Amino acid sequence: MSQPNQFSLLTQRRFAPFFWTQFLGAFNDNLFKTALIVILTFDALSWTTLSPSLVTNLIPGLFILPYVVFSATAGQLADKFEKAGLTRFIKWLELGIMLVAGAGWLTHTLWLLVLGVVGMGVHSTLFGPVKYAYLPQQLKPEELIGGNGVTEMGTFVGILLGEILGAVLVVKQPSGIALVAAATVFVAALGLIAAYRIPDSPAPAPELKISWNFVGESIRNINFSRKNRTVFLSMLGNSWFWFYGALVLSQFPVYAKDYLHGDHSAFVLLLTVFSLGVGSGSLLCERLSGHKVEIGLVPFGSIGLTVFGVDLYFASLAYGSGVAALTAGPHLEAMALLAQHGMWRILFDILMIGIFGGLFIVPLFALIQTRCDPAHISRTIAGMNILNALFMVAAAGLAIVLLGQGFSIPQLFLVTALLNALVAVYIFSLVPEFLMRFLAWLLIHTVHRVHTVDADRIPDEGAAVLVCNHVSYVDAIVIGAASPRPIRFVMDHRIFKLPLLGWIFRTARAIPIAPAKEDPWLMEKAYVDIAQALHEGDLVCIFPEGRLTRTGEISEFKGGIAKIIARSQVPVIPMALRGLWGHLLSRSGDNVFERAFRTGLRSRLALAVGAPVAPQDVTPEGLQSQVAALRGEWK
Structure with a gap:
């Protein structure tokens, strides 16, 4: 039986407004964060006395902190209230946060920008359970892999475009700061308009009584998910991916500047290649899975994350051995870097890490959505977001500790890849179904x-x-x-x-x-x-x-x-x-x-x-x- 193309969902109201709302939210998050990271990396002295490597690990940590505090409440709200109305409330919140951050940009007030980072973390925390609970309500089972793939592709394309625009706008003289402030408010307004087109999506548990004790509710959410072994271990696998991604991506600004000897456009190049890889991998899931939830792709993705993570370390060493002549000169633009020996190998490794990351993450999302209790799906996603946040905080902490102990960034890539292999073996030994499906696939x-x-x-x-x-x-x-x-x-x-x-x-x-x-x-x-x-x-x-x-x-x-x-x-x-x-x-x-x-x-x-x-x-x-x-x- 022929299956409709997954992109046909973008022509349907049950999916398209949700997709654009999600896309614009991811775009705005990363436009704002990247602009802040770039200005604090390449123009640090006019904003703060903190070292660039500390800042580039600290800002992502501040962004995900709300996931730890508010995810349990967000999951309850998404199960109790109709999702389209809740989404509109969240987008109004985003608009307010960007107005506050805009004031921080225009007045050169760093603490307002940090407040904006935390605020956008709150926005993403509230929207996460709504996003992944909305899809199984609106899509048929055979559409779920395709819908998740298009959503993840859109998310990472939004991340990519936001990162590019943020990095490009903020360094424009003399109006870059004002352009970033205006752009973030404008994109938030567009997201709000898109949210008003999302069709009603009924609450699965309208009688739910909200518990504001986020610690107790977080523990209850995770304990509930643990009753379904496959779902819980899939949640851990999902969180591990964000640990891996956070550990690698947070190093890109300093890696581009100090190791590749590039300017801010080199950082944008690395992000572009990675995001294109994740988007491509997410879309490949639809073709490789045969329109069903194919968890056999998860071990395949994990193998790729390790293989190309290890090769990125060796590619970086090879590039570093030939870069000595560059260190005395000015930082190179992205196009000039492409002419350097070994640069294409580094970009290929980053692209493949992205592709295999997409193959790893999309089936896990679909498995969680289809195997967990439908009346508890938002709270399950909230529990996963709590785990994601804890893993990403751990990634930021590990990076700070290892770099403080004298590890180089390529060595950090190698440690991450080897840890991925150990974690994969552990998870697949606990849930042999992953490995069985991989062999069958x-x-x-x-x-x-x-x-x-x-x-x-x-x-x-x-x-x-x-x-x-x-x-x-x-x-x-x-x-x-x-x-x-x-x-x-x-x-x-x-x-x-x-x-x-x-x-x-x-x-x-x-x-x-x-x-x-x-x-x-x-x-x-x-x-x-x-x-x-x-x-x-x-x-x-x-x-x-x-x-x-x-x-x-x-x-x-x-x-x-x-x-x-x-x-x-x-x-x-x-x-x-x-x-x-x-x-x-x-x-x-x-x-x-x-x-x-x-x-x-x-x-x-x-x-x-x-x-x-x-x-x-x-x-x-x-x-x-x-x-x-x-x-x-x-x-």
Whole structure:
């Protein structure tokens, strides 16, 4: 079935006004912050006696401080009140903050500008839970990845353009300061106008009683999220990304000036490349995920963050070894820097960090939105924002400590990349579903090209039994990759003894089963486990043939499916795999080398899904007939 392009959402009122409100808010935040950071980095003496490296880590820390204090309250407000009206209130607040900050710019009063930084942090804190709770209310499940991707792309393009405009305007003489003050007020007004076009979005918990004890409510939010292990660890993964990003991005002004020996335009160049990378990665999620929440992209993104973070360290060393001749001359503009040896490698690493960051963050957002309690989604997002803030404060603190201990900025990049590898291993060991989905995604995007037919018949929620023909040892991985949610596979217990596949299926919580004559206790336990899984609302997949085919033909379906349905009255969904016969991991009798060359590295496969069968209509013979019809002549 063809899917609409994700950009078509920008033509619809349920998405476009929200998108532009979010875009303009991100744009204004970063126009203001970047202008302040640039003026305090490149013209520090006329504003403050603090060192530039301390300022560039301190200002982001002040911006995110309100996330710690106000996120719990913001989550409650977003669950209690209608979201369009709440958004308009927040945009009026932004306009007031920018007017105060404008006075600070025009009077050269640093404390008013610092107050503006904190105020914009409050604005972003209040809008965050509204933003991520609005999307699942207005978008269909199959639109959620695309909608999140476009939103993240818009956010980072807004960040990029705001950073560029802030850095360019503030250094213009003699009117740069006044231009920044006027621009921030104007953009806030545009955001307010866009907010008045957002359609009503009902409150999920209008009866909620607001608790103003932000400490107690913050703890309650996080404890509530911890009840759903996958959601909570996804929140931690999301917060880790902001730790990584904050640690790297906050170094760019001083890195551009003191290490690359560039002027403010070099700083803008680094931000431009990074933001384009995140925007591109966010949009790629739609294509790579197949219009579903594909958390297999998360480990892929994490690998890229480590690989290119490490290479950024080595690229910086290579650039530094050849930069000695520059240190005596004036700081170079961005175009002049591009001619320096090693600069393109640095930019490529930053671009790839951005792309893999987008692949990492978008599926995590969509997973949190789809797996958490709908009545608690804003408070869940608020809890995540609290964690984000704590992680970013920790990032600023770590940067200040390491730089104070004599670490160079490239060494800071290396430490961040290596920490990312350790954190990734830890999170994926706690939630093996991420790794399982990654292996499945890798299989069907490298070794195979998998076409699905009516895969939307696999239910997004609720219990069901999937039945399929059994052709190879990778059947479960192919089926799992096509499913919008985890599947509990019932597998022959001997598969669990195989070195790699056994680990994969244990990780996926597959249910081992044995023939009654071989191990009657294990067989009965399997049926109990299946009934329990269905009772909990899981998807369970069985291969009713009981073993891999040795001929490529579908063998007789055993009576186990009838026993399962007798215990659990759930629908049964027939499916058929096509194209796996002759695979290296099938039981084809052909020579292994012939099979390898016959199927090739990008062999075509298909998974066809039939209409659900009501439990009272289920028979092994009927299901076998339907699976055979779905498969057709293509083995």
